[in-house]
Amino acid sequence: MMIDFEKPNELIARMEQKIFCPERPDCKGKLYTGIDLGTANIVVTVLDENKQPVAGALQEARVVKDGLVVDFIGAINIVRKLVQQVEEKLSRSLEEAAVAIPPGTRAEDTRAIVNVVQAVGLEVTNVVDEPTAAATVLGIKDGAVVDIGGGTTGISILRDGHVIYVADEPTGGTHFSLVLAGAYNIGFEEAERLKRDPDKYDQVFPLVIPVIEKVADIINTHIAGRDAGPIFLVGGTACLEGIEKVISRYTGLPTVKPYNPLLVTPLGIAMHC
Template identity: 45%
Template sequence: MKQTARSWTLAKTDQILQQFAPLVNGQKPARKLKPNEKLKVGVDLGTSSIVLTILDEQDHPLYGAFEYAKVVRDGMVEDYMGAVQVLKRLKMQAETVLNRTLTSACGAIPPGTGENSAKVVANVIEAAEMEVEKIVDEPTAAAKFLHLQTGTVVDVGGGTTGISIFRQHRLVKVVDEPTGGSHMTLVLAGYHHTTVDKAEALKRDPKQDSANFPIIRPVIEKMATITKNVMTTQSAKPVVIVGGASNFKEFVSAFSHTLGCEVQRPIFPQFVTPLGIAMYDK
C-alpha cells in the first residue's frame, strides 16, 4: 500500500523505543535467548557517544549498551584506539548479559563522508572482533527503523545534521551539514564563559533544559533553515527528527516554526538510528 503523510504515524516506533530504552545498560535482556538463535547487531559511533544495539531475527530489540565518548568529530573517527576500546567494553557487557558471543555487526556513517570514513568504521568493528556485514548512511538506517517509505528524515547528531528525503523507499536527496549538538555546546560555553566539558554537562542536564534552550535556539533555527533549503527542491512529508541532540522539550516547536511545517520526533530519538543500523545485519 502506498504510504501517505496522513497514513504514517510514530505509534509503532514509539512503542518499540519504550520497550528498548529500559534495556540499555540493563542487567538482563528483553527475553531469554533460544539456543543457536541468530542476532543482529548495530554499532553507532557518534560524536558524543557510542551505542551498541542487538535485535532478534524479527527485528525485536533484545539489548542495548551505551557509553559517552569523544572519539568522533564532525562524523569522522578521530580517536581510533579510543573507539575500539569503548566498543570492546560495550560488546563484552552485552555478551555477558546475553550469554552469547557477538560475531557480526553493521555500522553507519553520516551521508557524504566518503569511502574512507566507511573503512575506518569497519576497521573499528573488526578490531572489536566482529565481522562487518554492511556500512550504511545514518538517515537511511533511521528511515528503515521508522518504516518510512516517503518523507524527510533529519538526523541531528553531535557534529552534523543529516537530511535525507525518501520517496517510496528510494533515497532522492541527501545532505549533511556540520551543525549539531557540539555547536550547541560551544554556544553554551561561550555564553557562560566556561569550558566545553562543563557546557556539555550543562546541556545534558534535563533540569537546565528551559534555561539552555533560549541560548541554543539560534543553532536549532539554523538546522531548520538548512532543512528548509533542502526541501525547497525535493519536498517530502512527513518530516521526522531523530538524534540525541534533538532531545529538548521545545526543539520540535522551534524547528517547526522555522521550517514552516509540522515536524514529528519519536520518543528516545537517540536510539532510532542505532536500531535501524542493526536491522541491516543479515
C-alpha cells in the same frame, strides 16, 4: 500532523530499557547487532531473532568525527568494551554486526569504520546509510529525515523508500553547548550537563533558539523546491524539548520526532544486520 509512532516508540523504549537496565535475558536463536560510531556516542544494539531489542550498550566518546575515525585505537577499545558488556548480559558471544555511515562518506572512511568493528573480531555483514536505518525504525518511505547529532545536521530526503538527496552541515549539539558555555561562562562539559538537565530547561531553551533556527535555516536551504514532505527529527539533539516546534515554525513544514530520537539510528542499524 498525525503520524502514528506507536510501534516505533515501543521498540525504541524497549531498546532504551535494554541499554540502561542490567538484566540478563535468556535469548536463543539468531542475533542482529548494530554498531553506531558517532561523533558524540558509540552505541551497540542487539535484536533477537524476532527483531526485538534484547541488549545494548552506549558510551560517550570523541573517537569519531562526522563519520571519520580520528582515534582508531580508542575506537577499537570502546567498541570492544561495549561488545563485551553486551556479551556478558546475553551470556553469548556476538559474531557479526552491521555498521552505519553518514550519507556521502568516502570509501576509505567507510573502510576505517568497518576495520574498527573487524578489529574486535566481528564480521561486518552490512554497511547501511544512517537515514535508511532511521527510516526503517520509523516505518517511513517519504519525507525528510533530519539527524541532529553531536557535530553535524544531516538532511536526507526519502522518496518511495529511497534516499534521493543528502547533505551534512557542521551544526549540531556541540554548538548548542558552546552557546551555553559562552553565555554562562562555564566549561563545555558543564554546559553539556546543563543542556540535558530537564530542571534547567528555562535556562537553556531561550538561549539555544538561535541555534535551532540556524539548523532550520540549513534544512530550508537543502529542501527548498524539493517537495520534501514532513520533517522527521532523529539524533541526540532532537531530544531537546520543543525543538520540533521551532523547526516547524521556521520551515513551515510539519515536524515530528519519536520517543528518544538518539536511539533511532542505532536501533535501525541492527535491523539491517
